[in-house]
Amino acid sequence: MSITIDGPAGAGKSTIAKIIAKVKKLTYIDTGAMYRAVTLKFIQNFVDTKDAQQIEALLADIRIELIGDDIYLNGTNVTEEIRSPEVNQLVSEVAKLSPVRKKMVEFQRTIAAAQNVVMDGRDIGTFVLPDAAYKFFLTASIDERARRRFEEQRRKGFTTSLEDVKSEISNRDRIDTERELAPLIQAEDAILIDTTGLSIEKVVDKILSYIQ
Numbered sequence: 344m345s346i347t348i349d350g351p352a353g354a355g356k357s358t359i360a361k362i363i364a365k366v367k368k369l370t371y372i373d374t375g376a377m378y379r380a381v382t383l384k385f386i387q388n389f390v391d392t393k394d395a396q397q398i399e400a401l402l403a404d405i406r407i408e409l410i411g412d413d414i415y416l417n418g419t420n421v422t423e424e425i426r427s428p429e430v431n432q433l434v435s436e437v438a439k440l441s442p443v444r445k446k447m448v449e450f451q452r453t454i455a456a457a458q459n460v461v462m463d464g465r466d467i468g469t470f471v472l473p474d475a476a477y478k479f480f481l482t483a484s485i486d487e488r489a490r491r492r493f494e495e496q497r498r499k500g501f502t503t504s505l506e507d508v509k510s511e512i513s514n515r516d517r518i519d520t521e522r523e524l525a526p527l528i529q530a531e532d533a534i535l536i537d538t539t540g541l542s543i544e545k546v547v548d549k550i551l552s553y554i555q
């Protein structure tokens with residue numbers, strides 16, 4: 344049994360998905376973290392997103408591992424680094440690239456074939472796991488999503504302003520929605536949950552009420 348949770352940035356997907364995974368004894372898979380790790384490698388290696396050869400070389404040399412709540416890029420723990428403002432700025436441009444998506448989707452499907460997962464992202468219900476048992480699409484108003492991300496970033500020690508966070512996530516949502524390959528969209532058979540004004544517990548209860 345697999346569960347997919349998609350939606351725009353800051354809708355609460357990962358917080359909720361982690362709790363659902365724990366309650367239902369499933370493995371939580373954060374696909375955004377994978378695209379972020381690839382983006383970090385683009386930044387570290389000064390790779391141009393328009394240079395097909397450089398992209399191919401980078402992807403041939405990339406190793407991503409998810410161990411517990413941590414993510415490793417070629418053996419280095421990058422859990423904190425992938426949440427930096429630099430990665431936020433570039434990730435949606437990197438996630439648009441066909442060879443990047445191909446490699447990540449393959450990786451995600453391999454993981455889901457071996458175990459029962461709660462997988463969150465943008466295209467999980469529509470493209471990565473279209474046959475998942477339960478699909479949810481989480482959203483919230485842009486102001487609430489920006490506020491949540493702002494608080495999260497502040498706790499992590501980053502000093503971005505609320506206005507900057509808001510424009511960064513709006514920009515990412517626009518690129519994610521408008522891209523050609525597996526864009527951000529609610530799957531026809533996904534249950535829509537607007538989390539604006541809802542506590543984490545309320546959202547978790549709502550989701551659990553749909554799962555047998």
Ligand code: C5P
Pocket residue numbers: 352353374375376378379434435436438439463464465466467515516519
């Ligand atoms: O979930 P998170 O905000 O960490 O995702 C970062 C970015 O990774 C998204 O804005 C999107 O560009 C990309 N992404 C994607 N497909 C997924 C998950 C994330 O394109 N399944």
